[in-house]
Amino acid sequence: MTEEIKKGLAGVVVDTTAVSKVVQETNSLTYRGYPVQELAAKRSFEDVAYLIWNGELPTEAQLAEFQERERSQREIDDKLVDLILGLPKDCHPMHVVQTAVAYLGAVDPEADTEGAEANLAKAERLYAQLPTIVAIDHRRRHGLDPVAPTKDLGYAANFFKMVFDEVPAEEVVRCFDVSMILYAEHSFNASTFTGRVITSTTSDLYSAVAGAVGALKGPLHGGANEAVMAMLEEVGTADRASAWIDEALAKKAKIMGFGHRVYKNGDSRVPTMRKAFEDMVAVKGANDLLDLYNTFEEEFVGRKGIYPNLDYPSGPAYHLMGFDTEQFTPIFVMARITGWTAHIFEQQANNALIRPLSAYDGEDQREVPDNRG
Numbered sequence: 001m002t003e004e005i006k007k008g009l010a011g012v013v014v015d016t017t018a019v020s021k022v023v024q025e026t027n028s029l030t031y032r033g034y035p036v037q038e039l040a041a042k043r044s045f046e047d048v049a050y051l052i053w054n055g056e057l058p059t060e061a062q063l064a065e066f067q068e069r070e071r072s073q074r075e076i077d078d079k080l081v082d083l084i085l086g087l088p089k090d091c092h093p094m095h096v097v098q099t100a101v102a103y104l105g106a107v108d109p110e111a112d113t114e115g116a117e118a119n120l121a122k123a124e125r126l127y128a129q130l131p132t133i134v135a136i137d138h139r140r141r142h143g144l145d146p147v148a149p150t151k152d153l154g155y156a157a158n159f160f161k162m163v164f165d166e167v168p169a170e171e172v173v174r175c176f177d178v179s180m181i182l183y184a185e186h187s188f189n190a191s192t193f194t195g196r197v198i199t200s201t202t203s204d205l206y207s208a209v210a211g212a213v214g215a216l217k218g219p220l221h222g223g224a225n226e227a228v229m230a231m232l233e234e235v236g237t238a239d240r241a242s243a244w245i246d247e248a249l250a251k252k253a254k255i256m257g258f259g260h261r262v263y264k265n266g267d268s269r270v271p272t273m274r275k276a277f278e279d280m281v282a283v284k285g286a287n288d289l290l291d292l293y294n295t296f297e298e299e300f301v302g303r304k305g306i307y308p309n310l311d312y313p314s315g316p317a318y319h320l321m322g323f324d325t326e327q328f329t330p331i332f333v334m335a336r337i338t339g340w341t342a343h344i345f346e347q348q349a350n351n352a353l354i355r356p357l358s359a360y361d362g363e364d365q366r367e368v369p370d371n372r373g
């Protein structure tokens with residue numbers, strides 16, 4: 001029998017979802033029906049998190065209640081702080097995040113409790129606590145003590161405060177918030193699908209999220225925002241971009257931050273994130289980096305006709321915000337926890353075990369020899 005192999009599940013429609021719609025033909029993206037660019041222009045990440053989980057934008061009162069729940073759950077327990085502080089200083093921050101998520105599952109007596117309400121509570125707690133985890137990890141890598149969360153600051157401002165012990169200018173906080181909105185959700189991407197596969201076995205939400213973190217770490221997926229910055233730093237200056245690209249392409253290297261499985265004519269989120277990056281350039285006076293960014297893009301698109309994805313502008317934007325390069329993908333986790341868990345809820349509500357088939361191309365059946373020889 002010859003089966004048609006759909007390598008990488010490319011083009012395969014696996015299930016339905018009401019969380020977001022990625023339209024290949026028009027390069028557009030909506031969350032629960034709202035265009036992501038409009039959400040980025042008019043709303044905060046907190047509004048968008050609420051929308052992704054509840055299907056509708058919050059009223060003032062609903063938002064206030066939601067924010068209060070997030071603010072009151074930011075603290076993590078001392079044992080988790082000690083666990084993070086005890087990890088090797090040079091381990092990847094995504095391993096720290098994954099370890100912390102697994103820990104939170106281990107200590108939650110409700111980890112295996114089923115039901116929409118119990119699972120939404122777990123998701124909201126992860127959303128509230130991931131920034132604290134990422135910030136403590138940043139500070140320990142710099143030999144600094146943790147900064148406790150501040151209840152009277154919004155989500156984004158509090159994160160900056162916990163990382164840098166100060167809140168930057170409003171424009172910087174806003175650029176960060178925009179990036180969180182754009183990173184929040186993207187249909188059946190590899191990490192979300194990983195979360196859905198794990199959920200399909202009726203495993204718990206923490207296990208699904210820990211698996212999704214692992215999938216996001218890879219440079220072909222979320223790890224690309226980190227890889228973009230490393231690449232731009234290696235290229236160094238705009239005048240070196242052309243030769244660098246030629247050399248990389250001659251080695252058949254993938255150029256980080258370009259290309260996408262779904263969008264073939266440009267990622268719907270890039271114009272908005274590019275604008276946020278330009279705003280950061282204006283704040284920091286980093287025109288050399290903008291010059292390199294533009295030249296590199298022009299040279300690469302000119303050669304290959306492959307366009308930037310969201311990780312191309314977000315990497316250098318996070319750099320200008322002052323974050324360590326290795327911290328970029330954990331920041332992606334802080335946003336994507338909303339989308340992942342919304343998909344986990346959908347999978348739980350209408351489950352079928354995800355278990356595809358394979359076409360065997362190994363040895364024909366043979367007899368086990370009597371001796372080792």
Ligand SMILES: CC(=O)SCCNC(=O)CCNC(=O)[C@H](O)C(C)(C)COP(=O)(O)OP(=O)(O)OC[C@H]1O[C@@H](n2cnc3c(N)ncnc32)[C@H](O)[C@@H]1OP(=O)(O)O
Pocket residue numbers: 008219220221222224253254255256257258259260261262304306309310311
């Ligand atoms: C938030 C996100 O996760 S967005 C994605 C972030 N990832 C990256 O930026 C990593 C770099 N990009 C890539 O590796 C790819 O574009 C992917 C993995 C994102 C998408 O890959 P696919 O849909 O499988 O596309 P595929 O790999 O089949 O590419 C088609 C062709 O374009 C080429 N191509 C695609 N992206 C790139 C790239 N970034 N650099 C060089 N060539 C590329 C491939 O080599 C392939 O060429 P070929 O037909 O001559 O073999």
Ligand SMILES: O=C([O-])CC(=O)C(=O)O
Pocket residue numbers: 183185186188189190221261262309310
């Ligand atoms: O959709 C994808 O394959 C990757 C992506 O852009 C995302 O997860 O945001």
